[in-house]
Amino acid sequence: MSTTTLEKSAASAESEAPAHLITVTFRVRRFNPEISDQATWQDFQLEIDPKERVLDGLHKIKWDHDGTLTFRRSCAHGICGSDAMRINGKNRLACKTLIKDLNPSKPITVEPIKGLTVLKDLVVDMxxxxxxxxxxxxxxxxxxxxxxxxxxxxxxxxxxxxxxxxxxxxxxxxxxxxxxxxxxxxxxxxxxxxxxxxxxxxxxxxxxxxxxxxxxxxxxxxxxxxxxxxxxxxxxxxxxxxxxxxxxxxxxxxx
Amino acid sequence: MSADTSSAVDPVEGVSLYDVDNPAPVIEPPRKRTKKTPKSTRTNFELYGWLFMRLSGVVLVVLVLGHLLIQLVLDGGVSKVGFAFVAGRWASPFWQGWDLLMLWLAMLHGANGLRTVINDYAERPKTRFWLKNLLYAATVFTVLLGTLVIFTFDPNIR
CATH class of the missing domain: 1.10.1060.10 (Alpha-helical ferredoxin)
Known part of the structure; x- marks a missing residue:
């Protein structure tokens, strides 16, 4: 019967859709010279697929939570070299780092790369x-x-x-x-x-x-x-x- | 959901000292490279310095370990070291040469290493200048004094 299958698929979709998602905390180093001269940590809780990349998490934050988050990215596929940042204390490309490879049970720290002037959030003067x-x-x-x-x-x-x-x-x-x-x-x-x-x-x-x-x-x-x-x-x-x-x-x- | 652990706004009652027209100063990295930076000196000083560190390091391993073995381990250890012991050793040109070579290599090796440390960590030009001058003065003084003592040592001083 059509109604039962519909109900079944709807129910299964409801139970399955969030099943592959996990809750991850992104701890992002924020700096906005127009507000404060101090950089601070800000936490964001995201429901995200662990097979997604850190860049996807940053997109989620920027698009759905806080539009003021500033970072560079161009191709988003590890070729342009725009989104190098310090993730969990190690320099990596956000677009090549999968969340599942980072121990998502702990907060994932995201900072700008060191040794260059931070202009805003994750953007540095290159x-x-x-x-x-x-x-x-x-x-x-x-x-x-x-x-x-x-x-x-x-x-x-x-x-x-x-x-x-x-x-x-x-x-x-x-x-x-x-x-x-x-x-x-x-x-x-x-x-x-x-x-x-x-x-x-x-x-x-x-x-x-x-x-x-x-x-x-x-x-x-x-x-x-x-x-x-x-x-x-x-x-x-x-x-x-x-x-x-x-x-x-x-x-x-x-x- | 965004759960703030700390606000980006200034703690003083939400009133910020800075705004769009008056942004906060950014933190510049030490000794930033600019268009005016490249001043080529066209010398091989750094190359020879680098090579000297490697070569003197290898020689010093032998000299220093040998020195420590003789002074502290063999034949009664450190208790045997006295005026007579030193006088006896410096009667031979071999030990004079050993100590002279060890003095010069160790001092220059250490001074060059410290020069590198100053280059790495001292940010302001004046700090760099004075720290290096102090280092060079101390090195020249120690090397010359040591050399003088090795060559003019008189066992019948009293």
Missing amino acids: EPFFQAYRDVMPFLITKGNEPTRERLQTAEDRERFDDTTKCILCAACTSSCPVFWNDGQYFGPAAIVNAHRFIFDSRDEAGEQRLEILNDKDGVWRCRTTFNCTDACPRGIEVTKAIQEVKRALITRRF
Whole structure:
């Protein structure tokens, strides 16, 4: 009979729909310079599917609970690098972190990344980060005439710097670096990774120049090999290894 | 449901000192990088400093552990160390060389390490300048005094 099946499906939908949802507390670091000079923690209780991402939780808060919550996100799929934040004390992309992987029985803390000026809530001023990026000249530099066809490269030559091409400039590594926290003059892991990408590119001819830049007092020698950057990288780049390779290139260049 | 544990509004009766036209100051990170920052010095000082730390560290492991073994463990331990013991050891050029090398390497290694710490933690240029000057003065004084003593040591001082 149609009515009974309707009732049944309605009943089952009612009992099943919330069954996969769990209650999660989001503890978000809020800062609004137009209200107070102090940053505070604010708790939000959400009914959410544990298979959803932290970014979905932030969306839920912004769309359904508190529209003043401010954070960056663009593609929401781990490519644009806009939504790096400190989740449960670790730098991650909110769009690549599943709630079930975070022990949702405890409050999930969400903070802005460290070492950069917090402008509002989870939004930081990325300018010093991009200044360091620009300072290593992250573009192809060649001498002589432009070839009439593409610049060819063997598969092995491409493999040499493959790892560092994966960087999405999310600043998770740089803002996890204790040296960078204390001294913003240090280039930081991300800038060195992007210099590495061109230093070890066989088509590029300005490797010497970039090595010279990174040889300076705020360059690779300030790296303390704490591996925070490698742990933080959402793309799985071996950041510390890349920094060490630049150091090795500098030493073998001298001796 | 949003359950506030703490309000973002100023505690003073909901009256905020700051508004849209008068926002609170933001907290700048220490020694922020700007367009004017890159001042390339084009020296290899940091490279040599880094290498020196590694190489002197390896040599110091041997020198310091050997020193501690001789002074504190072997042949009666620390109780044997006295004027006569030191005089006896410094009669040999080998031990003079050992102690001289240990003094120089340990002092420069430690001074370079402290220089790194100052670079990491001192934020204001003046603090950095004075802390480093103090460090360099202390290092030069200790190294020179130690060297002087090793070379001019007179066992018949009395």
